[in-house]
Amino acid sequence: MIRLNSEEQGLLADLEVLLAEAEPSAESLPTVLGALRDALKGERAVAYGVDVGPERYHASYSHFVGFPLPAATVHETLEGSMSSVSDPWGWFDPARPEPAQRNRALHFRSLAETEARQTMPLHDLPAVEVGRRLGLSEGELETVRERALTRSGAVFRQLGVENMAWLRTLVCEGPALLGWVGIGRAEPFTEREQRLLQALTPALQRRLTMETRLRESGLMSTALEVAMEALGRAAWVVSSSGRVVHANSAGRVRLERGEPELMELLKRGAQGIPCSGPLTLTPLRTSGLPAHYLAIDSGTASSAAARVHALSARWSLTARESEVLTHIVQGETNKTIAGRLGCAERTVEVHVTHLLSKAQVESRSALIARFFQTS
Structure with a gap:
């Protein structure tokens, strides 16, 4: 096993510090990428993410260093090359990279050499070992090789990098490509x-995880959070890999119960797999962020009336308090409830105060959570 010498260890330490301390922004990653290119004595450097949408792949972000073409042109070329979900390009599947390729530095021959020698892409390895490193069987290798040369070859030539060898890593969080x-x-x-x-990949993973979380946080505006609470039913924002980014009060209660069926429905729905049942998903689009989905449990509302009836007896609610509770868990404001019930808004406020006391909670959101949490 080759160990890093003192100079290489120093380079690694410097790059790890840069990755950890560079201010998170659209401008900082190119700086990190430039330092990585210099450390590895490269000519070009690329970093990009993949948005696995229901119909097409898209470049969720991209950074380029050392290209003579404008960054916008390089991005458009990359974006234009991304094909439908049913036919991934290149040597990996962006929707779910093979475990053998995740967070692993691999050394690829140039496109020109691979074509001229009709050989496999990884340097100095027999086909069996190439298949193992790429997570492919021998039978799959030739099919994937032809596809990669066709699809990736066109892009490499457009960008003028067909004569370059590449050292790359697929930075992943679990099965999801960061x-x-x-x-x-x-x-x-x-x-x-x-x-x-390879030694730097864990620091790259931490950095790209942070960048992903920051992009996701931009999705969760106060307006969306308020709207989700106002739904009166369990709701979640889910990434395309099925990870729950945010949940409203009722949704958090469901997650805390540890329902495996719910998690499987959320994951399948976010990946575009048709699901039976009460879950509905709506795509959420934000610039610079891969597709996310608003998942709503439409079955929650249908069971609310029975739950109100049961809790009214348990909490000793009056008939009017039960009516107010029904409207609260549907996300309605005191003003709206007053209009529906034909009373003053101040009267509704009194009923809400009594409800909080009887349910032994201190806020409206806690009341909704208690409502859905109570068996």
């Missing part, structure tokens, strides 16, 4: 350089 990070140059990379990128 980013493709690669360095290209005319000369093949050394085993030491490959090991340096």
Whole structure:
């Protein structure tokens, strides 16, 4: 096993510090990418994310260093190359990279050499080992090879990098791809350089995880949070990989119960797999952020009346308090409730105060959570 020498260890430490301390912004990742290119003696550097949408792949973000073309042109070329979900391009599936490729630095021959020699892409490895490193069987290798040369080849030529070898890592969080990070140059990379990128991959993972969380936080505006609470039923914002980004009060209660069926429905729905049952999903789109979905349990409302009846007896509610509770869990304001019941808004406020006391909670959101949590 090749160990990093003191100079390489120093480079690694410097890059890890840069990744950890660079201010999170659209401008900082290119700086990090440039430093990585210099450390690995590369000519080009690329980092991009993939938005796995219901119909097409899209580049959720992209950064390029060392290209003579404008960054916008490079991005458009990359974006234009992304094909339908049913036919992933290149040597990996962006929707779910093979475990063998996740967070692993791999050294690829140039496109020109691969075509000319009709050989496999990874440097100095037999086909069986290439398949193992890429998570592919021998039978799949040739099919994937032809597809990769066709699809990726066109993009490489458009960008003028068909004669470059590439050292790249698929930075993943579990099965989800956070980013493709690669360095290209005319000369093949050394085993030491490959090991340096491998050693740096955990720091890249931490960085790209943080960037992903920051993009996701921009999705959750106060307005959306309020709207989700006002639904009066369990709701979640889910990423395309099925990870719950945010939940309203009723949704959090469901998650805390640890319902495996619910998690499977959320994951399948976010991946575009038709699901039976009361769950409805609506796409949420925000610039720079992969597709997310608003998932709502439409069955919650249908069971609310029975739950109100049961809790009215348990909490010793009056008939009017039960009516107010019904409207509260549907997300209605005191003013709206007053209009529906034909009374003053101040009267509704009194009923709400009594409800909070009888349910032994201190806020409206806690009342809704208690309502859905109580068996």
